[in-house]
Amino acid sequence: MSLEHVILFAGPMGAGKTTAISSISDIPIVMTEAVNNDIEHHSKATTTVALDYGQLTLNDGEVVRLYGIPGQERFEFMWRILETRAAGLILLLDNEARDPIADLDLFLDKFRGLCRRGAVVVGVTRTDVADSHPMTHYYDRLRERRMHVPVFEVDARDRQQMIVLLTTLVVMVQMRETELGVE
Amino acid sequence: MRRRGEGTVMPEIARIKESAAMSTSSGVLSVPHESKLGATDAMRRDHTAHTKSERTLRLAMLGLDSDQGTLVRAIVGMLTGRTRMKWTFAALAHSDAVIVVDQALGIPETVRALNGRIAIIIDTGAGIAKGESLSVPSPISVMNILDALDSAGDRATRKKNPQTPMPAISNNEPTIAQMAVDRRSLASTIARLVFAPHYRRIRARVADVGTMSICFNERRYHIDFSRTQLVRALRERRYVITALPSDDAHQFSADGPLVDLLWTVGLAPCVDFELTDDAPLRLLQWPNFPRLPHELEHVQLCGLMGGRVMSMRELVSESTLAAERVKAFLVACILCGYVQLNAEQAQMHELLAPARSMATGGLLERLLKRLGF
Numbered sequence: 256m257s258l259e260h261v262i263l264f265a266g267p268m269g270a271g272k273t274t275a276i277s278s279i280s281d282i283p284i285v286m287t288e289a290v291n292n293d294i295e296h297h298s299k300a301t302t303t304v305a306l307d308y309g310q311l312t313l314n315d316g317e318v319v320r321l322y323g324i325p326g327q328e329r330f331e332f333m334w335r336i337l338e339t340r341a342a343g344l345i346l347l348l349d350n351e352a353r354d355p356i357a358d359l360d361l362f363l364d365k366f367r368g369l370c371r372r373g374a375v376v377v378g379v380t381r382t383d384v385a386d387s388h389p390m391t392h393y394y395d396r397l398r399e400r401r402m403h404v405p406v407f408e409v410d411a412r413d414r415q416q417m418i419v420l421l422t423t424l425v426v427m428v429q430m431r432e433t434e435l436g437v438e
Numbered sequence: 439m440r441r442r443g444e445g446t447v448m449p450e451i452a453r454i455k456e457s458a459a460m461s462t463s464s465g466v467l468s469v470p471h472e473s474k475l476g477a478t479d480a481m482r483r484d485h486t487a488h489t490k491s492e493r494t495l496r497l498a499m500l501g502l503d504s505d506q507g508t509l510v511r512a513i514v515g516m517l518t519g520r521t522r523m524k525w526t527f528a529a530l531a532h533s534d535a536v537i538v539v540d541q542a543l544g545i546p547e548t549v550r551a552l553n554g555r556i557a558i559i560i561d562t563g564a565g566i567a568k569g570e571s572l573s574v575p576s577p578i579s580v581m582n583i584l585d586a587l588d589s590a591g592d593r594a595t596r597k598k599n600p601q602t603p604m605p606a607i608s609n610n611e612p613t614i615a616q617m618a619v620d621r622r623s624l625a626s627t628i629a630r631l632v633f634a635p636h637y638r639r640i641r642a643r644v645a646d647v648g649t650m651s652i653c654f655n656e657r658r659y660h661i662d663f664s665r666t667q668l669v670r671a672l673r674e675r676r677y678v679i680t681a682l683p684s685d686d687a688h689q690f691s692a693d694g695p696l697v698d699l700l701w702t703v704g705l706a707p708c709v710d711f712e713l714t715d716d717a718p719l720r721l722l723q724w725p726n727f728p729r730l731p732h733e734l735e736h737v738q739l740c741g742l743m744g745g746r747v748m749s750m751r752e753l754v755s756e757s758t759l760a761a762e763r764v765k766a767f768l769v770a771c772i773l774c775g776y777v778q779l780n781a782e783q784a785q786m787h788e789l790l791a792p793a794r795s796m797a798t799g800g801l802l803e804r805l806l807k808r809l810g811f
Binding site for chain 1: 722723724726727728729734737738740741742744745800801802804805806807808
């Protein structure tokens with residue numbers, strides 16, 4: 256039976272999840288976009304309402320499945336379903352958002368299980384247009400939470416940068432699995 | 439018109455001496471004693487900067503007043519090991535090049551005395567030196583003397599490029615504000631300046647490469663040469679560093695984040711940075727790998743360091759990487775502020791335990807293969 260690995264892309268609306276998956280997927284991504292009625296949170300025209308899906312196919316049919324999950328909290332039931340299958344989480348945050356540190360808190364709380372497994376990497380987008388939150392703010396918050404999570408400035412449109420996020424996540428997961436003796 | 443010796447010369451001499459004294463006492467920049475004045479001993483000892491020729495050229499002065507003469511001697515001494523050719527002072531009759539004030543060129547005896555020798559003309563604004571490729575604007579600056587000596591050296595040895603133009607010097611060019619020379623590579627000096635509170639805005643003039651300006655407070659830098667030359671510049675030992683005035687903001691209009699430069703400095707094999715095997719180290723934040731050149735092992739080292747204080751010795755042991763590779767990574771992280779040196783264990787003990795072994799093979803290997811790495 257061929258192996259498969261599930262990587263989740265989470266984050267608030269407009270953080271760049273769909274774009275990030277498009278950047279690294281082998282296949283044209285499957286999108287479930289609908290008109291955005293939640294203008295209060297983000298002004299973009301459309302938003303993901305079910306799942307975005309992309310994939311990377313390795314040798315011998317091994318597949319890395321990339322799921323972009325909707326950013327609104329009302330879709331939390333879907334987060335729960337996918338978290339149990341996920342090897343790791345790439346959390347994308349919009350530095351231009353009203354309170355990206357609160358967004359960080361929210362998603363770390365919701366994906367507590369993956370955090371405990373050291374299987375979370377954070378990418379902060381739009382740092383070039385909004386510099387009110389330097390990376391030190393995110394790390395300060397993580398220290399307050401006593402968590403060790405990599406945080407990077409990224410451009411979700413840049414394939415190379417998204418690959419670095421993904422490989423960092425895989426390194427983190429494997430190091431933890433090696434330590435625990437997981438095959 | 440300013441008379442020779444008026445105004446700027448004496449303060450410049452004082453500032454050179456003051457700078458040298460401050461640098462030595464602070465331990466930030468070492469200015470070798472012999473480099474202050476007439477450094478013939480140092481010239482004999484320093485072979486690194488004179489790889490192109492072992493010939494020593496002789497320099498004389500003509501028409502300079504005593505203050506100007508003292509200043510030029512001090513500068514030439516400080517440039518020991520930085521010029522392409524060795525220079526020593528000699529009598530006019532035995533000289534290869536002569537430093538002469540432009541006003542003296544109007545005197546027939548001076549012209550006769552030059553007798554076809556290479557003239558480095560100090561341009562006081564009298565109009566006589568206009569258009570001369572080997573002129574040095576007054577007030578005299580270290581960088582201009584460096585250029586002039588190199589050009590004169592090229593001419594004296596009949597090298598291919600005798601007409602090297604003088605660099606454009608802006609009106610705001612500081613003369614010798616606070617200057618120090620060092621026998622280390624430029625990378626090593628920058629690494630030490632990161633932690634030197636007195637030097638927040640500097641310019642490094644690197645022989646045969648170009649100019650680099652750094653503002654440590656604003657975390658920006660600027661180079662006037664190609665980035666492909668950056669590593670070469672960092673290896674160079676022939677350079678002059680000048681402190682810039684704090685209001686010299688225009689220098690940084692086209693530039694990049696300082697972290698890009700410091701990361702390159704840290705990973706450069708020529709950097710000399712003291713890091714003991716057992717110094718406690720703490721990862722404050724991950725290097726921004728998506729935008730910094732890196733190896734997979736750097737990611738793995740961060741994975742090992744996260745959430746605890748550890749030493750280089752422990753990191754080498756747990757990673758099984760070569761010590762010099764681990765040290766280069768750590769130095770880059772320390773310079774960029776990603777790793778805290780001499781961290782306290784108590785700061786970390788409540789954090790979640792990180793992984794304690796390197797990951798290889800498995801999904802990571804297959805993924806990297808698939809992505810073409």
